[in-house]
Amino acid sequence: MSILNSTIQNLRFTSETTPKPLVIITPLNVSHIQGTILCSKKVGLQIRTRSGGHDAEGMSYISEVPFVIVDLRNMHSVKIDVHSQTAWVEAGATLGEVYYWINENNENLSFPAGYCPTVGAGGHFSGGGYGALMRNYGLAADNIIDAHLVNVDGKVLDRKSMGEDLFWAIRGGGGENFGIIAAWKIRLVAVPSMSTIFSVKKNMEIHELVKLVNKWQNIAYMYEKELLLFTHFITRNITDNQGKNKTTIHSYFSSIFHGGVDSLVDLMNKSFAELGIKKTDCKQLSWIDTIIFYSGVVNYNTTNFKKEILLDRSGGRKAAFSIKLDYVKKPIPETAMVTILEKLYEEDVGVGMFVFYPYGGIMDEISESAIPFPHRAGIMYEIWYIASWEKQEDNEKHINWIRNVYNFTTPYVSQNPRMAYLNYRDLDLGKTNFESPNNYTQARIWGEKYFGKNFNRLVKVKTKVDPDNFFRNEQSIPPLPLRHH
DSSP states (O other), X not given: OOTTTXXXXXXXXXXXXXXXXXXXXXXXXXXXXXXXXXXHHHHTOEEEEESSSOOTTSTTSOOSSSXXXXXXXXOOOEXXXXXXXXXXXXXXXXXXXXHHHHHHHOTTEEOOOOSXXXXXXXXXXXXXXXXXXXXXHOOSGGGEEEEEEEOTTSOEEOHHHHOHHHHHXXXXXXXXXXXXXXXXXXXXXXXXXXXXXXXXXXXXOHHHHHHHHHHHHHXXXXXXXXXXXXXXXXXXXXXXXXXXXXXXXXEEEEEEESSOHHHHHXXXXXXXXXXOOOGGGOEEEEHHHHHHHTSSSSOTTOOOOOGGGGGOTTOSOOBEEEEEEXXXXXXXXXXXXXXXXXXXXXXXXXXXXXXXXXXXXXXXXXXXXXXXXXXXXXXXXXXXXXXXXXOXXXXXXXXXXXXXXXXXXXXXXXXXXXXXXXXXXXXXXXXXXXXXXXXXHHHHHHHHHHHGGGHHXXXXXXXXXXXXXXXXXXXXXXXOOGGGO
């Protein structure tokens, strides 16, 4: 299979040495999934389930033991019921397809999930899933009201037949630990017919830039839900006044506002005058165009969008990438912030990027045990560190750059445990030893980083529904050994 035709999204995992499946199954319906599970159990093969192929560590299509891939690309229907404001979404549908079909049915409805339109609903929803509507409505997983799951016995379960414990676990605890998700029933949410956005570039001396960032980190999470203000940083080569090439850090402050231009400019002038937002910086866009603008698959300078771009499963540029994420609970001191941003100079130009993304809004109001995703009240913002590059042979260099940044930021982010996010999976946090895949003590190390106090409840659910640990990977939830049952 050529990489262009594959749904592998991370080119780090396309080399000759990457472990390959014995077979790739592309089910057309649930019975094919049932058959694959029963057959794999019988012959002793592991299953990896891929919906969009974006797993940050390639774990939806790689295994160190003999395995098959269940690739859900052909199960991608999105059935909307405008009257009840719900939809059934098959697990192989992409976020782009979800947004497109909701918009086709009603332009004032949408769903609170991620930005990247080629991400698959199966994994994204089951790990949490955050995006442009997080501060208004929470995560994708907070808005799931039913599911179809094929369990270890090949039975198809819905919310009623699986019970509330298992239904709780698959909404943020990683569906791949408990079975194969075939479809989700989601609650649609109201969006404005028009939103106002800006994305302003700041290219200034680093100490001046850090003053802006410091103001941002103390205010962004406190804004009303109607305003999302996030920022990202990347290096670019520019020519200075003397005609010399130099590398500088470009920062972008970007917004999505549920309201008009005048209200947004007024709010920014009162709360964050230092940004100097003017009417000419703002664009009014329909909600679907707002999604496309921030999707990463179009040129920012145009606003003449064709929404069919959301249906292109191969949209956007494929690259090798590595990503880590942190949660920030108290402001990072300015001196440390200078050093963090200067780390971008240690990476090749345009390869490294940091994104600072605010929490607050409704996230403060949802209990940390409502679903397995625990990152709620008390989090000011998250930082993600990402590198994306072209050449396979440079993998180690770029991964090490991210590790270095991550090590440096240790004192400034969440502690005991240092929290992490399942959808930005990170094998540096620890891996299951295949000789003892049921090792609870080992799994707790990363399990508590991803799930906090919810980890033990996930272990109990796993023990009940998959006691022999058929559904497992390098970072799965272990069942308790039989003597603990």
